[in-house]
Amino acid sequence: xxxxxCCRSLLAALLIAAQLLLPPLAQAQLPGMGDGGEMTATAExxxxxxxxxxxxxxxxxxxxxxxxxxxxxxxxxxxxxxxxRGELTPELDDRFAWRVVLMRDREINAFALPGGYMGINLGxxxxxxxxxxxxxxMGHELSHITQRxxxxxxxxxxxxxxxxxxxxxxxxxxxxxSNSRSGGDLGQAMIAGTQALAMSSQLSFxxxxxxxxxxxxxxxxxxxxxxxxxxxxxxxxxxxxxxxxDNGSYPYLRSHPLNSERIAxxxxxxxxxxxxxxxxxxxxDHAMISARAxxxxxxxxxxxxxxxxxxxxxxxxxSAPAQQAGMLYAAALSAAQLRDFEAAxxxxxxxxxxxxxxxxxxxxxxxxxxxxxxxxxxxxRATPWIDAKSKERPEQFQAGQWAVxxxxxxxxxxxxxxxxxxxxxxxxxDAGAWRMLATLFNAQNEPLRAVRAxxxxxxxxxxxxxxxxxxxxxxxxxxxxxxxxxxxPPLDHYEASIIDTRAREVDAQLRQQALDERDLPR
Numbered sequence: 286x287x288x289x290x291c292c293r294s295l296l297a298a299l300l301i302a303a304q305l306l307l308p309p310l311a312q313a314q315l316p317g318m319g320d321g322g323e324m325t326a327t328a329e330x331x332x333x334x335x336x337x338x339x340x341x342x343x344x345x346x347x348x349x350x351x352x353x354x355x356x357x358x359x360x361x362x363x364x365x366x367x368x369x370r371g372e373l374t375p376e377l378d379d380r381f382a383w384r385v386v387l388m389r390d391r392e393i394n395a396f397a398l399p400g401g402y403m404g405i406n407l408g409x410x411x412x413x414x415x416x417x418x419x420x421x422x423m424g425h426e427l428s429h430i431t432q433r434x435x436x437x438x439x440x441x442x443x444x445x446x447x448x449x450x451x452x453x454x455x456x457x458x459x460x461x462x463s464n465s466r467s468g469g470d471l472g473q474a475m476i477a478g479t480q481a482l483a484m485s486s487q488l489s490f491x492x493x494x495x496x497x498x499x500x501x502x503x504x505x506x507x508x509x510x511x512x513x514x515x516x517x518x519x520x521x522x523x524x525x526x527x528x529x530x531d532n533g534s535y536p537y538l539r540s541h542p543l544n545s546e547r548i549a550x551x552x553x554x555x556x557x558x559x560x561x562x563x564x565x566x567x568x569x570d571h572a573m574i575s576a577r578a579x580x581x582x583x584x585x586x587x588x589x590x591x592x593x594x595x596x597x598x599x600x601x602x603x604s605a606p607a608q609q610a611g612m613l614y615a616a617a618l619s620a621a622q623l624r625d626f627e628a629a630x631x632x633x634x635x636x637x638x639x640x641x642x643x644x645x646x647x648x649x650x651x652x653x654x655x656x657x658x659x660x661x662x663x664x665x666r667a668t669p670w671i672d673a674k675s676k677e678r679p680e681q682f683q684a685g686q687w688a689v690x691x692x693x694x695x696x697x698x699x700x701x702x703x704x705x706x707x708x709x710x711x712x713x714x715d716a717g718a719w720r721m722l723a724t725l726f727n728a729q730n731e732p733l734r735a736v737r738a739x740x741x742x743x744x745x746x747x748x749x750x751x752x753x754x755x756x757x758x759x760x761x762x763x764x765x766x767x768x769x770x771x772x773x774p775p776l777d778h779y780e781a782s783i784i785d786t787r788a789r790e791v792d793a794q795l796r797q798q799a800l801d802e803r804d805l806p807r
Contacts, residue, residue: 324436326380333400334747341746345388348717350679355574359420360385363427366509372431391582395422397429410578415565417515424502434494513558514565570645572611580618589619610639610646626661633657655683664690674700681705685721689728716745733762737784749795756788
């Protein structure tokens, strides 16, 4: 099942919310039809988790450690600023998920979802000129969440007739459950046929909400230490796209439409903020991150070849150092995707030289050099670039891949395993870290811990049914170990106890999930 057609914007939230708002669902504590009550924080989180499960299953979802780290560094600064300014209340801070989900999509878009989830398309990362521009968009979306705009919209939607909501739901299900063109077209036709005007009004935040998110978001990003020029330049890009009546390159404008009031409001804010007319220089590490985002959107063989060729062009010779670093990064990664690893090595080596003297950019060049060798199936050549003792997520993942591929012994595996165990202790919802741990535990001949890590990865992505199956497999394996089955290591009773406890917890979560969804239309 995929929600590719509707998870790219707030439409996903509205359609799935329509299901949850259909009676009878008293267990979810959602407002009834026309009762005027705003959705509670707990109910909004439940809704967000449901949407989150679909996002994690979507073919466009990706967990790229390098891009995820870059985005989360911005996100954490914005969250800290929102707390400091009082925009993020202790209740929401505690109850919401606060997860950023990356989507491998070329469309320039980002979207706030219920319960503290935010989606970001790689297409957006690929076109912003600075982390400050990206922080502008993320701060705006964060403000939609902290100001409870989604709950207010859903409360308004809940007052629509059950017939309209049911028709919208059926249309969403028809579009989502079929990968065929005819099925998708049928679903879209059903949606369009049920009050197109009403749908149009629901796809956009209200003018007041947009202006509030502009104001709060600008304050949050400024408080977080991002340059206000980033907001000004990002707004200019949106203005330009809006004047072109949005030719499709900026889907963000469809759910966040610009109008004269918003434009005047933000321009007045910029005029009162010193320095917004001074252009920001292109940072070398940001140029490389944008290049990575472009290359990972599956642009096609022809485009990848163009990026490889660009590193030897006259344009490259005329470009500034930061632009050259971005072009070399895109060329090396593109060559690796084309499986021309000799070219990728040569380009990565040029990138290492180009980034010498810029610590953040040089680190990205080292990571890319290791990535090329691991992709080429020559992990031994990646050894100079591997940092097995690093506490940073990209290095930890690469060290894990390298350790398994080179068949490292227990002594070499130990620091990598410990670093990842510390990571999941801090953030149990890091599914990627759990999966890497599963691989490493298998390499250490610790199958019980490996199966439990696989289960925890499913829990992290809210797939409780799959998690229950893996926990049951772990319990079966523990019984075989206790019986002394040949070929299995001795039973770790402490680990077996943890598995039993977690299995019961997941069973309870699965039962609650079934109750919440029992009466949803199929």
